[in-house]
Amino acid sequence: MISAAKTSHIGSCLSVADILAVLYGSILRVDPKRPGWPERDRLIMSKGHAAAILYAAVAEAGFMPTEALAEYARNGGQLYGHATHWGVPGVEMSSGSLGHGLPVGAGMALTAKRAGANWRVFVVMSDGECDEGSNWEAILFAGHHQLDNLNIVIDYNKIQSLDRVEKTLRLEPLADKLRAFGWEVREVDGHDVHALREAFEALPLAAAKPNAIIAHTVKGKGVSWMEGKVLWHYRAPTPEELETALAEVAAS
Amino acid sequence: MRTAFIQTLNELADRDERVCLIVGDLGYSVIEEFASKHPDQFVNAGVSEQNMIGLAVGMALTGKVVFTYSIGNFGTLRCLEQIRNDVCYHRAEVKVVAVGGGLAYGNLGVTHHASEDVAIMRSLPNMTVVAPGDPVEARLATRAVVALNGPCYLRLGKAGEPVVHAKEPDFALGRAITLLDGSDVTLIASGGMLATSDRVARALTDQGLGVRLISMHTVKPVDRQAITRAATETRYVFTLEEHSVEGGLGGAVAEVMAEIEAPHAPLKRIGLRPEFNTTVGDQTYLKKVHGLDEETVLKTIQQIITRSYGRVG
Numbered sequence: 001m002i003s004a005a006k007t008s009h010i011g012s013c014l015s016v017a018d019i020l021a022v023l024y025g026s027i028l029r030v031d032p033k034r035p036g037w038p039e040r041d042r043l044i045m046s047k048g049h050a051a052a053i054l055y056a057a058v059a060e061a062g063f064m065p066t067e068a069l070a071e072y073a074r075n076g077g078q079l080y081g082h083a084t085h086w087g088v089p090g091v092e093m094s095s096g097s098l099g100h101g102l103p104v105g106a107g108m109a110l111t112a113k114r115a116g117a118n119w120r121v122f123v124v125m126s127d128g129e130c131d132e133g134s135n136w137e138a139i140l141f142a143g144h145h146q147l148d149n150l151n152i153v154i155d156y157n158k159i160q161s162l163d164r165v166e167k168t169l170r171l172e173p174l175a176d177k178l179r180a181f182g183w184e185v186r187e188v189d190g191h192d193v194h195a196l197r198e199a200f201e202a203l204p205l206a207a208a209k210p211n212a213i214i215a216h217t218v219k220g221k222g223v224s225w226m227e228g229k230v231l232w233h234y235r236a237p238t239p240e241e242l243e244t245a246l247a248e249v250a251a252s
Numbered sequence: 253m254r255t256a257f258i259q260t261l262n263e264l265a266d267r268d269e270r271v272c273l274i275v276g277d278l279g280y281s282v283i284e285e286f287a288s289k290h291p292d293q294f295v296n297a298g299v300s301e302q303n304m305i306g307l308a309v310g311m312a313l314t315g316k317v318v319f320t321y322s323i324g325n326f327g328t329l330r331c332l333e334q335i336r337n338d339v340c341y342h343r344a345e346v347k348v349v350a351v352g353g354g355l356a357y358g359n360l361g362v363t364h365h366a367s368e369d370v371a372i373m374r375s376l377p378n379m380t381v382v383a384p385g386d387p388v389e390a391r392l393a394t395r396a397v398v399a400l401n402g403p404c405y406l407r408l409g410k411a412g413e414p415v416v417h418a419k420e421p422d423f424a425l426g427r428a429i430t431l432l433d434g435s436d437v438t439l440i441a442s443g444g445m446l447a448t449s450d451r452v453a454r455a456l457t458d459q460g461l462g463v464r465l466i467s468m469h470t471v472k473p474v475d476r477q478a479i480t481r482a483a484t485e486t487r488y489v490f491t492l493e494e495h496s497v498e499g500g501l502g503g504a505v506a507e508v509m510a511e512i513e514a515p516h517a518p519l520k521r522i523g524l525r526p527e528f529n530t531t532v533g534d535q536t537y538l539k540k541v542h543g544l545d546e547e548t549v550l551k552t553i554q555q556i557i558t559r560s561y562g563r564v565g
Contacts, residue, residue: 038315085342093313093342100338103306110307111314114292121310134334137303 001052003242005073007081011220011232013053015157015190016124019215020057022196023122023153032062035089041119042108044093046101047126047155048083054091055079063090099132101125102152106138109150109210120203123152128160131169136181139210143182146208154212155190157219159230178212190215222249253408253444254351256387258282260394261319265290271398272311276304276322278351283321301326305334305346312344317398319347319406323357324366328373328405339403340378347397347404348373353383353443354494354524355542356410358535362528365538366407370442371499373405374472380425381472383407383493383501385446386416389469392423400425409444410535416450416467428475434462437557438482438489438517442468442501445492445544452550461557462486474504483509483516488560490520490553494544497523520556522549 002010024030028041045054052072059066071077078087082096095101105123112119129135142150156174158165165171175185184205188195196215205211219233220226223245237245262285265271273286274295287294297304301322308318320327327350328335339346350366357364374381380400384390390408397404421429428440432453441449446467453465464486466478482489489509491502502521509519524542531541539545543552 094337097333097337099302100306100334103303103334104310104313104338106303107307107310107312108314109310110295111311111316134300134302134306137298137300138306141297141300141303141307 001056001069001072003237003239004070005081006236007052007073008234008236009049009052010235010237011159011226011229012047012050012126012157014221014223014226015217015219016047016050016155017053017221018191018193019124019153019155019196019217020053022193022200024057024061026197027200028122029119030061030090032090035063039117039119041122042092042105043122043124044095044101044105045083045091045124046095046098047124047129048095048097050126051079051081051083054083055088058088058090061090064088098126098129099134102135102138105150106142106147109142109147110145112149113147120149120151123150125152125154126160127154127156127158127165127171128168130154130171130174139178139181139183142210146182147210148204148206148208150210151203152210152212154214155217156214157217159219159228159233161233163230175212175214182209183212184209185212185214187214187216190217191221222252224248253384253387253390253410253413254282255411256390257349257394257406257408258286260391262286262289264395264398265293268317268398269293270315270317272316272318274304274308274318274320276301276320276327278322278326301331302334305331305348306338308346309334309338309342309344312346313342317345317347319349321349321351323364324350324352324369325363328366328369332372335373336376340376343378343402345402347406349406349408351408352410353407354409355535355538356444358533358538365529367496367524368499369405370407370471370493370495370501371503374499374504378403379472380404380470381407382425382470383443384469385441385443385467386413388415388417388420389423389446389467392420393425393469396423396425407443413444414447416446426470426473426475428478429467429469430464430478431467432457432463432465434464435486436462436488437553438464438466438486439492440466440468440479440482440489440501440505441492442471443494445494448544448546448549449492451546452553455550456553468501468505471501471504474508476508479505479508480512483512483519484514487517488520488557489517490522492544492549493523494539495523496526497521498526518560520552522552
């Protein structure tokens with residue numbers, strides 16, 4: 001999709017691919033036949049720049065035919081290069097400007113909690129977007145209101161747009177920061193699907209606390225020459241590069 | 253106006269449990285009754301306007317009709333991108349309420365002067381912009397806003413604005429209210445300037461002028477028909493608002509009038525000069541500085557009429 005449309009963020013997609021696969025594959029209570037089912041779990045993709053992998057995940061989950069993915073970032077289509085809800089079943093919220101997903105997720109979780117409903121909210125975030133103050137407003141709010149039906153998954157691939165996270169705005173100690181805000185935190189290898197599933201199945205991690213799964217990931221995971229490289233935040237693979245990348249992923 | 257608003261919202265929340273109120277840690281002596289009567293429909297988001305709007309969207313997307321409440325710029329400009337992307341793009345049932353529209357918090361400082369909010373909110377797709385002219389309109393607008401499907405910006409004054417409508421007018425969003433009819437000049441007012449405009453209109457009428465007074469409580473979608481009629485049936489159109497002359501009511505009326513093909517009246521926008529205030533003053537004082545007090549408005553209109561037509565009346 002990204003190669004054909006010559007768009008950015010392949011590295012950001014590959015780091016979160018296993019997370020979305022596990023969530024849509026075995027955790028989220030959603031029904032592709034009823035995208036508006038009121039009792040569904042809500043997944044908000046706050047790192048909207050990884051739209052391609054979100055569209056792929058909702059298509060694989062059955063919300064739309066996988067053939068529709070060819071429309072990605074194409075003129076006249078519906079699948080914009082940042083996550084878009086408009087005309088795209090299964091996408092709860094449009095995003096693309098960072099720091100918007102978590103406050104909305106907190107509002108959903110508050111409504112569910114007050115209504116005594118069982119559905120849950122998952123907000124998938126990037127590490128770079130933890131720079132946004134709006135996230136910390138919502139982290140403060142969710143801790144105070146004990147929103148244990150609110151779950152964030154931080155795709156902690158350690159690289160943001162221009163440089164490594166630790167050289168941009170250091171997040172560490174991230175888990176301790178979240179704990180200090182009243183969250184229960186679990187750290188997990190974001191490419192170990194069994195570990196991810198186990199962590200998600202353990203939700204809620206504690207009573208009366210919102211949950212943070214910090215998923216340690218590798219930007220560009222699965223393609224040796226993309227892994228851990230800032231370059232692949234923006235560059236689109238050429239057709240030849242795509243071929244070698246797909247061969248590597250297939251062999252792994 | 254804010255009293256009329258909160259009383260009406262209270263009544264609406266009694267009947268409709270979807271109606272929620274989120275405040276950005278503001279509303280002392282205003283929101284207490286709502287909060288105690290409807291604890292499950294009330295949230296104090298704290299001093300975090302971006303979060304406040306996000307919360308409202310999350311609640312709205314799960315079935316609520318959510319009013320956010322803050323002072324002028326805080327609940328609009330601070331969280332503008334949340335309003336654009338999350339409220340408007342998602343057509344969320346979020347009603348952004350600002351108190352202190354214009355110079356209501358005059359001597360608190362420039363940070364508290366809401367002078368560009370209407371222009372900015374008006375430019376957002378899917379947004380309805382309402383600035384009621386008196387407590388009666390504020391009450392009617394609050395009811396209409398709940399019934400409206402989609403995002404809305406409700407711009408209120410503070411407390412103690414005079415009642416202009418002696419009896420309850422027919423009220424529909426997007427449809428201006430004509431308080432006086434005449435064929436010489438038209439005064440189109442929004443927000444708190446309705447009271448000033450009403451007094452000016454009566455003074456002009458006393459001088460023998462046929463004055464049409466229109467309350468344009470909905471600035472978006474603006475009542476194009478009322479504007480077109482005023483511009484073709486009367487000889488001069490004045491807009492009056494406690495907001496920058498750029499992009500607010502005056503801008504909206506100018507846009508409509510510029511596209512009228514038939515010969516039509518000229519327009520004068522009366523409002524705040526688009527600049528930051530440099531002297532301290534309360535609302536009354538600063539309105540005078542900007543020529544928005546009754547006496548200056550009357551003089552401005554008289555001068556223009558005399559210059560254009562040689563006489564008043």
